[in-house]
Amino acid sequence: MFKINTIDGNNRMSTQDLLESINAALAQGETEFYIEAAGQHDIGGPLWHPEGKPLTFLVKNAGQRVGSMCLPGTEIIVEGSASADIGWLNAGGRIVVKGDGGDTAAHCAAAGTIYVGGRAGTRSGSLMKHDPLFDAPEFWVLKNVGSFAFEFMGGGIAVVCGYDSEQFDSVLGDRACTGMVGGIVYFRGSAGGISAKDTKILPLAAEDIAYLDGKMEDFLNAVGRPELRTELTDWQEWHKVVPLSYDERPKKANTDLFSFRNSAWVPGSIFSDVCDDDFTVIDTVATGEYRRRVPVWENGKYSAPCEFNCTASIPSQQRFNLLRDGRIEEAYRLVLEYTPFPGSVCGAVCPNLCMDDCTRKTVDISAQIGKLGRYSSAVDVPMPEAETGKHVAVIGGGAAGLTAAWQLARLGHKVTVFEADEKMGGKMEQVIPRSRLPQETLTREIARIAAMGVAYKTGVSVDKEKFTSIKECHDAVVVATGTHVTKVIPWPGHERIIKGLDFLKAINKGEKPAIGKQIIVIGCGNSGMDVAVGAYGLGAEQVTCIDVQRPAAFAAELAHVKALGGEICWPVFTKEVTDEGIITQDGKLIKGDTVIIAIGEVPDLDFVPDGIALERGFLQPAGNYSVAPGIFTAGDTIRPGRLVDAIGAGREAALAADAYLRSAAYMPAGKIRIPAERMSTAYFKKCHSCDVPDASGDYARCISCGTCRDCHMCLKSCPENAITRLAGENGAEYVSDPASCIGCGICAGICPCGVWNMETNAEPIKFYR
Known part of the structure; x- marks a missing residue:
C-alpha cells in the first residue's frame, strides 16, 4: 500500500x-x-x-x-x-x-x-x-x-x-x-x-x-x-x-400568454419602460432583423494583390474575368484604360510586381499577368465621343508624358507632346536595350497614341521662353521630361568616366561607342546591367560591376550579366579613377581601361517658371500633381522610379489636369488590399508548371481576388436558398434575401474571391423605443 x-x-x-x-x-x-x-x-x-x-x-x-x-x-x-x-x-x-x-x-x-x-x-x-x-x-x-x-x-x-x-x-x-x-x-x-x-x-x-x-x-x-x-x-x-406525475400535479388556471405577460406578471410587461413588447417568439435560427450577422456582397470594394501592387493600378483580375466570359476584345482593351504600353512595359520590361503576391502562389504559381499584356499591344480603342475644346501640352515624350497624353486624348482634349529627341518614347526608345524591349512593339504602341489624336513635335528643346509660349497657347501643361542628366561623383579622375545614359543612348541609335576590353561599371541597378550587356555587345572581354550596397537590379538582369561572364562586386567604395582603373578606399586596384557610371540621373528643369520650388533638383507637386495653377507633373521629375511608376503617375496627372479643365475637384482613387484571410483557395486544384496554359487561357487559374468570378459557389452552397444571381450588362450580381437568410456565413466562408463579408446586423429593431 x-x-x-x-x-x-x-x-x-x-x-x-x-x-x-x-x-x-x-x-x-x-x-x-x-x-x-x-x-x-x-x-x-x-x-x-x-x-x-x-x-x-x-x-x-x-x-x-x-x-x-x-x-x-x-x-x-x-x-x-x-x-x-x-x-x-x-x-x-x-x-x-x-x-x-x-x-x-x-x-x-x-x-x-x-x-x-x-x-x-x-x-x-x-x-x-x-x-x-x-x-x-x-x-x-x-x-x-x-x-x-x-x-x-x-x-x-x-x-x-x-x-x-x-x-x-x-x-x-x-x-x-x-x-x-x-x-x-x-x-x-x-x-x-x-x-x-x-x-x-x-x-x-x-x-x-x-x-x-x-x-x-x-x-x-x-x-x-x-x-x-x-x-x-x-x-x-x-x-x-x-x-408526482404530470397529471397528478396541480394545474394553474388556463390563461393566454399575452394576458399573463401584459397583466398578471407585470402591468405593461416587465420591459415596458424600454420597449413595446410585441411578444414575438424569436427562433434560435433567425432571419430578417433578428439575425446577428448579415452577408454583404462587396464586389470590387477591395483591390486584388496584383492590382494593389501595380503602381499603374491595372485590375488584372477583371481582365481574366472578361476572358472567362468570352469577352476577349473587351479584356484586351481594359488595360488600355490604365496604360498605353501593355506590350512594351507590362509584357517586356516591367518586373511585374503584380505577380509577386498573387494569391494563386499559395496554390501553385502566379497567374501569367505579365505575358497577358502582350495581347493588348495591337488592340485599338474607339476615339472619344466628344471633344472638350481644351488644349493640353505635354512636355516630354517618355512613359509618363505619353501616358498622360493618351489619357487626356481619350477624355476628349486636344493634346500636343513636345519631345527634345528626334523620336518619341523617352528612355524606352533611347536607353533600354532592344533585346529587352522589342522596337516594333514600342513603335506600334506610340503610333496608337498618335492615332488617338495626339500631336507629336520632336526635336523641340524647351527653355523658359519656350515654356512660357507653350503655357500661353494651352489650357494646361503636363511636365514629364524625366531624368536625363547622369549623376557623376567628383572623384579624382572623374573626367575619365563615361556617362551610362549617354552610352546607352548611343547604342540604341545604332552607334558604336569606343570602349576598351576591360570595363568597369559603377552602379549595379538595372541601368548598370544594361550598360554591362551593351559593353559585351560592343566586344568587351571582361565587365566588372561595382556598387556600395547590395545590387538593386532585378534578379533576372543580374543573372544575365553573370551568364555573359560579368562580375558583380559589393560593397566597393571608389577613391580615385586612373588610367589603369579604379582605386578603392582600401587601396585596392580594380583594373579597367574604360569606366562607365550608372548610379542614377536627375532631371533638367531649368525651363520651369520662377516661383516653382525644387527640392534636390526635383519638383514637389501637391496631392493633385500640380506645381502651379494649370501646370502638372508626373514621373521621374518627382522622383526616380520604374516605368510602371511613371505610367501610373502619368495617368493620375492626366486625371488631375482633366479635373482642373472641368473646374472639378480631383479625387485620387484609393486602393485597399483585400485581406488574405478572406480568400478561400480550396476551390482550386493545384497544377504543375508544365500544365500552366498560355496567358490568354490562364483565366481558370486566376482566383479573381475581391472581384466576383461568377463561380456560383455561394448560390449552390446557401442552405436556405437565400442567394439570387442577377444577370447584367456589366456581369452578374448576387443578392441575399433577408427574409430567408439566417446569417450563417457559409457564403463568405466558401467564396474563393473574398467578395462576401459577414457584418454585424445594424438594422434597428423596432421593438425598442
Missing part, C-alpha cells in the same frame, strides 16, 4: 502537490493508497489504472469534494467524517464515509454508491440523476440529512435510515424534495415539510423491501455498524417519497 503523509513537521502539502503525487504513483502501477490528509480537496477523483485494476483509497482528515467525479473501479474509505461535496458528480465510484458527511453530499451524483455512516448536511442528494444506460446512483445515510435535501432530484435512489434521529421532527430536514421530478427517497421515521406540490409519500411495496433488505447488510458493514441490522429492518417504520 502506497502511503502519503501530507504533514511534514510544520509544512502542509498543498492539494495540487498531493494530487500530483497520487498520479505519479498511479503511473508507476500503485493501486492501494493510504493518505494521511490535512483537509486537501478532491482526493480519489477521476482516476483509473492503466491496466484497469481497481483502486482503493483509505483517507483520514479528508477535505471537500472527496471522491468528486469518481470513476468505476475506485473505492474510497474515509475514516471519521468528511466536509462538503462528498461524491460530487460521482460517476461510478464506491465512497464510504464512516462518520458524518457535510453539505451537498452526493450532489449531482449520476452513478456509483455513496455511504455515510452518520449525518449528512444541507442539500444532500440534490440534483441526483440517472442515465438509463447505466445503473442508478445510490446514496445511503445512517442517520438524518439537513434542509433542502434531494432538491430537484431527477433520478437515483436515496436511503435515510433515521438512526439516532428521534429528536428531529423530520429525518429529511425542512423543505425536502422540492422540485423533485425523478428517483426514489426511502426514509425511516418521521418526515415533515416535504413538498406536497411535487411529491407524494407511499408505503413500501414488496420490491422496495427486497431492495432495502438486500443492500442493508453491505451498507452497515461498510460504515462499521453491522449490529444495527435488526433495528433498522422493521419495515413498518419505513416510507418512500416519489415525484
Whole structure:
C-alpha cells in the first residue's frame, strides 16, 4: 500500500502537490493508497489504472469534494467524517464515509454508491440523476440529512435510515424534495415539510423491501455498524417519497400568454419602460432583423494583390474575368484604360510586381499577368465621343508624358507632346536595350497614341521662353521630361568616366561607342546591367560591376550579366579613377581601361517658371500633381522610379489636369488590399508548371481576388436558398434575401474571391423605443 503523509513537521502539502503525487504513483502501477490528509480537496477523483485494476483509497482528515467525479473501479474509505461535496458528480465510484458527511453530499451524483455512516448536511442528494444506460446512483445515510435535501432530484435512489434521529421532527430536514421530478427517497421515521406540490409519500411495496433488505447488510458493514441490522429492518417504520406525475400535479388556471405577460406578471410587461413588447417568439435560427450577422456582397470594394501592387493600378483580375466570359476584345482593351504600353512595359520590361503576391502562389504559381499584356499591344480603342475644346501640352515624350497624353486624348482634349529627341518614347526608345524591349512593339504602341489624336513635335528643346509660349497657347501643361542628366561623383579622375545614359543612348541609335576590353561599371541597378550587356555587345572581354550596397537590379538582369561572364562586386567604395582603373578606399586596384557610371540621373528643369520650388533638383507637386495653377507633373521629375511608376503617375496627372479643365475637384482613387484571410483557395486544384496554359487561357487559374468570378459557389452552397444571381450588362450580381437568410456565413466562408463579408446586423429593431 502506497502511503502519503501530507504533514511534514510544520509544512502542509498543498492539494495540487498531493494530487500530483497520487498520479505519479498511479503511473508507476500503485493501486492501494493510504493518505494521511490535512483537509486537501478532491482526493480519489477521476482516476483509473492503466491496466484497469481497481483502486482503493483509505483517507483520514479528508477535505471537500472527496471522491468528486469518481470513476468505476475506485473505492474510497474515509475514516471519521468528511466536509462538503462528498461524491460530487460521482460517476461510478464506491465512497464510504464512516462518520458524518457535510453539505451537498452526493450532489449531482449520476452513478456509483455513496455511504455515510452518520449525518449528512444541507442539500444532500440534490440534483441526483440517472442515465438509463447505466445503473442508478445510490446514496445511503445512517442517520438524518439537513434542509433542502434531494432538491430537484431527477433520478437515483436515496436511503435515510433515521438512526439516532428521534429528536428531529423530520429525518429529511425542512423543505425536502422540492422540485423533485425523478428517483426514489426511502426514509425511516418521521418526515415533515416535504413538498406536497411535487411529491407524494407511499408505503413500501414488496420490491422496495427486497431492495432495502438486500443492500442493508453491505451498507452497515461498510460504515462499521453491522449490529444495527435488526433495528433498522422493521419495515413498518419505513416510507418512500416519489415525484408526482404530470397529471397528478396541480394545474394553474388556463390563461393566454399575452394576458399573463401584459397583466398578471407585470402591468405593461416587465420591459415596458424600454420597449413595446410585441411578444414575438424569436427562433434560435433567425432571419430578417433578428439575425446577428448579415452577408454583404462587396464586389470590387477591395483591390486584388496584383492590382494593389501595380503602381499603374491595372485590375488584372477583371481582365481574366472578361476572358472567362468570352469577352476577349473587351479584356484586351481594359488595360488600355490604365496604360498605353501593355506590350512594351507590362509584357517586356516591367518586373511585374503584380505577380509577386498573387494569391494563386499559395496554390501553385502566379497567374501569367505579365505575358497577358502582350495581347493588348495591337488592340485599338474607339476615339472619344466628344471633344472638350481644351488644349493640353505635354512636355516630354517618355512613359509618363505619353501616358498622360493618351489619357487626356481619350477624355476628349486636344493634346500636343513636345519631345527634345528626334523620336518619341523617352528612355524606352533611347536607353533600354532592344533585346529587352522589342522596337516594333514600342513603335506600334506610340503610333496608337498618335492615332488617338495626339500631336507629336520632336526635336523641340524647351527653355523658359519656350515654356512660357507653350503655357500661353494651352489650357494646361503636363511636365514629364524625366531624368536625363547622369549623376557623376567628383572623384579624382572623374573626367575619365563615361556617362551610362549617354552610352546607352548611343547604342540604341545604332552607334558604336569606343570602349576598351576591360570595363568597369559603377552602379549595379538595372541601368548598370544594361550598360554591362551593351559593353559585351560592343566586344568587351571582361565587365566588372561595382556598387556600395547590395545590387538593386532585378534578379533576372543580374543573372544575365553573370551568364555573359560579368562580375558583380559589393560593397566597393571608389577613391580615385586612373588610367589603369579604379582605386578603392582600401587601396585596392580594380583594373579597367574604360569606366562607365550608372548610379542614377536627375532631371533638367531649368525651363520651369520662377516661383516653382525644387527640392534636390526635383519638383514637389501637391496631392493633385500640380506645381502651379494649370501646370502638372508626373514621373521621374518627382522622383526616380520604374516605368510602371511613371505610367501610373502619368495617368493620375492626366486625371488631375482633366479635373482642373472641368473646374472639378480631383479625387485620387484609393486602393485597399483585400485581406488574405478572406480568400478561400480550396476551390482550386493545384497544377504543375508544365500544365500552366498560355496567358490568354490562364483565366481558370486566376482566383479573381475581391472581384466576383461568377463561380456560383455561394448560390449552390446557401442552405436556405437565400442567394439570387442577377444577370447584367456589366456581369452578374448576387443578392441575399433577408427574409430567408439566417446569417450563417457559409457564403463568405466558401467564396474563393473574398467578395462576401459577414457584418454585424445594424438594422434597428423596432421593438425598442
